[in-house]
Amino acid sequence: MNAFAEVGRQARGQVVRLDLGPFRPYLVTHPEHVQHVMRNNWTNYLRVGEIWDPMQRFLGTTLAAEGPDWESSRKALHPMFTARHVTSLTGELADVIAERVDLLDEFARSGRSIDATATMADIVVAVNTTFFFGEKGSLEDGERLVRAFDTAIKCSSIRTIMPSVPASVPLPGDRAFANAVKTIDEVVYPLIRKARAASEDSHDVVSALCRARGEGHDGDRKVRDDLVAALVAGTDTTTHTLAWVWPVLQAHPQVAIRLYDEVDQVVGAGPVRPSHIPELRYTKMVLQEVLRLYPSAWILPRVTGASEEIGGVPIDAGSTVFVSPYATHRLDEFWDRPLDFDPERFSPDIDTRRHRYSYFPFGGGPHQCLGQHLFYIVSLLTIATIVSRFRPRVRNPGPFTPFPGVALRPKQKIELGLVPVERSRHTAR
Ligand code: HEM
Numbered sequence: 412m413n414a415f416a417e418v419g420r421q422a423r424g425q426v427v428r429l430d431l432g433p434f435r436p437y438l439v440t441h442p443e444h445v446q447h448v449m450r451n452n453w454t455n456y457l458r459v460g461e462i463w464d465p466m467q468r469f470l471g472t473t474l475a476a477e478g479p480d481w482e483s484s485r486k487a488l489h490p491m492f493t494a495r496h497v498t499s500l501t502g503e504l505a506d507v508i509a510e511r512v513d514l515l516d517e518f519a520r521s522g523r524s525i526d527a528t529a530t531m532a533d534i535v536v537a538v539n540t541t542f543f544f545g546e547k548g549s550l551e552d553g554e555r556l557v558r559a560f561d562t563a564i565k566c567s568s569i570r571t572i573m574p575s576v577p578a579s580v581p582l583p584g585d586r587a588f589a590n591a592v593k594t595i596d597e598v599v600y601p602l603i604r605k606a607r608a609a610s611e612d613s614h615d616v617v618s619a620l621c622r623a624r625g626e627g628h629d630g631d632r633k634v635r636d637d638l639v640a641a642l643v644a645g646t647d648t649t650t651h652t653l654a655w656v657w658p659v660l661q662a663h664p665q666v667a668i669r670l671y672d673e674v675d676q677v678v679g680a681g682p683v684r685p686s687h688i689p690e691l692r693y694t695k696m697v698l699q700e701v702l703r704l705y706p707s708a709w710i711l712p713r714v715t716g717a718s719e720e721i722g723g724v725p726i727d728a729g730s731t732v733f734v735s736p737y738a739t740h741r742l743d744e745f746w747d748r749p750l751d752f753d754p755e756r757f758s759p760d761i762d763t764r765r766h767r768y769s770y771f772p773f774g775g776g777p778h779q780c781l782g783q784h785l786f787y788i789v790s791l792l793t794i795a796t797i798v799s800r801f802r803p804r805v806r807n808p809g810p811f812t813p814f815p816g817v818a819l820r821p822k823q824k825i826e827l828g829l830v831p832v833e834r835s836r837h838t839a840r
Contacts, residue, residue: 412709412737412813419738424745426724429733436712436731437724440739442768444721448713448734449768450776456713456732458778461574463712465567469592470643471636484637485781487623491616492781497788500542500614501685505792507541508534509682512796519829524806527825531653531793532557535646538789543642545615547605552598559598560643562591564817599635616641645782647818648707653790654820655705656697657803657827658811663752670694674798680834681799683792691791696754698790702772704752706736709819711774736772737819745769801829 418427424441439448448456457477467475473484490496511534518525540553566584576582606617607626620634660667670693677690711734718728726732741749745766746756755761773780780786797803807826814822 412815412819415735415815416738416741419735420742424722424742426722426726434731436733437721437726438733438735438738439721440735440742441722442739442745442766445734445739445768445771446766446775447721448732449711449771449774449778452719453776453778455716455719457716458713460712460714460731462571462731464574465570466564468567468570469563469588469595470640471632473633473636474640474644475636484633484640485777487620487633488616488637488641488781491614491619492785494784496614497784498685498688501688501788501792503541504538504789505683505685505796507537508789508792508796511537512793512800515797515801515829516831519801519831522828524826524828527657527803527805527827528650528654528821530827532646532650534793535650535653535789539642539646541615542785543616543638544602545613545618547602547609547613547615547617552602555594555598556642557646559591559594560639560646562587563595564643566591568817595639596635599638600631603631603634603638641781644780645785647816647820648782649786649789651707651818651820652698652701652705652786653793654825655701655811656794658805658809658821658825659697659701659752660803661805662809666697666752666754670697670794671798671802674795675834678795678799680832681796683795683799687795688788688791691795692759693754694791694794695787696757698787698794699757700752700754703740703746703756703770704750705813705819706740706772707818707820708772708774708780709737709813709815710735736770737813739769739771742769799832801831804828804830 418429419438419440422438422440426441426444427438429436429438439445458475459477463475473480474488475481515525515530536553536557537550540548540550544552566588569582569584570576573582602617603621606613606615606621609618612618617634617638620637624630624633624637660670673691673693677687713732713734715726715728715730715732719726740746743749746769756763768775773783804827805825806828807824809823811821811823811825813819
């Protein structure tokens with residue numbers, strides 16, 4: 412990842428062509444150019460081609476595609492992801508998170524470490540299962556789905572690196588891929604049927620999609636594709652961002668002290684309530700800075716429809732163009748001390764006048780992330796719930812370095828010890 416960021420830094424905002432053997436994508440990092448690709452001329456920068464096609468074999472062709480199918484999927488999902496709707500569910504999500512964090516007491520008592528990534532994944536799966544399926548889905552359904560997503564992503568990436576092999580020629584991983592897709596369908600279709608059969612006006616995503624999409628085979632297929640694509644978009648991204656928080660706090664004790672103080676003041680011994688969320692201002696700044704240095708959606712590939720120039724560099728039709736929050740967030744030209752971790756950059760009291768596209772962990776333009784409100788609420792609830800009860804300490808030595816999977820994640824396992832916080836309940840506000 413360092414080498415990748417270095418290419419971007421040395422280009423100083425110019426468009427460069429990467430030399431990855433036979434594959435020669437362009438890397439676009441200057442905020443003006445990013446804005447051109449993501450927003451101003453987005454219809455010429457398509458999510459098609461050898462990187463996206465294998466993923467569409469299990470994500471389907473609604474949200475993960477382009478054109479009218481993508482548009483209708485986005486329209487169907489949008490009402491479930493507005494700030495107002497997600498905020499209305501904060502109490503329910505807080506209860507789900509508190510239940511998962513209760514399970515950590517045993518580790519704190521016995522002194523055993525937890526695996527930070529696995530624990531964050533456990534919380535995210537529980538939250539997403541509730542948010543997407545309400546009472547219709549069980550935790551076991553959510554866990555089966557996530558395991559199947561992992562397999563499908565791993566196996567489809569084999570085809571991504573061998574794009575010239577036709578689908579009719581078998582490759583290793585094909586059978587596991589087919590089984591994963593079967594598992595996904597075995598979990599999702601019965602939940603769609605349950606949602607269609609239920610007469611109540613539920614506020615979970617599957618019910619809303621069933622209301623928005625037509626009935627019958629075609630309608631069910633669209634609901635299935637919408638659900639799978641949105642769940643995949645929101646699972647690893649949130650999990651790995653939350654996992655990064657702990658080594659980052661360990662490496663920056665002054666930041667950790669301020670965050671702990673804030674949670675102590677706002678939440679005390681807990682439980683975390685919806686009214687606490689807007690008050691967790693510093694904790695949110697820490698998350699924003701984590702997303703600057705470790706944006707889980709670290710690369711956004713596009714393919715040009717027609718030839719054109721970006722910043723004076725001619726780009727032929729059919730070329731792959733990479734836009735990368737990871738690279739742009741580390742440019743000296745747009746960030747002061749870009750490699751330092753400093754949440755103050757996001758202080759609402761500082762007038763930074765940053766270019767909108769110098770910071771874009773959630774993308775931008777018409778494909779901008781639908782899940783960012785959900786992400787902030789879930790992450791603030793998770794951090795505050797854990798910190799109101801424990802002081803997490805990373806026990807294994809770092810450094811913790813980013814690994815460029817489909818989502819950017821810490822390469823090393825993070826072993827977290829949990830020291831219970833002793834305080835009386837009346838400190839809660
Ligand atoms: C740290 C957390 C997250 C990050 C960094 C993130 C990042 C992104 C980015 C960069 C995009 C744009 C992709 C592109 O332009 O090709 C995107 C799209 C999307 N995200 Fe997120 N996301 C996060 C969490 C979530 C969550 C929690 C959900 C929902 C559960 C979600 C749902 C979506 C959806 C549905 C899209 C597709 C929008 C479209 O294509 O029109 N994301 N996300």
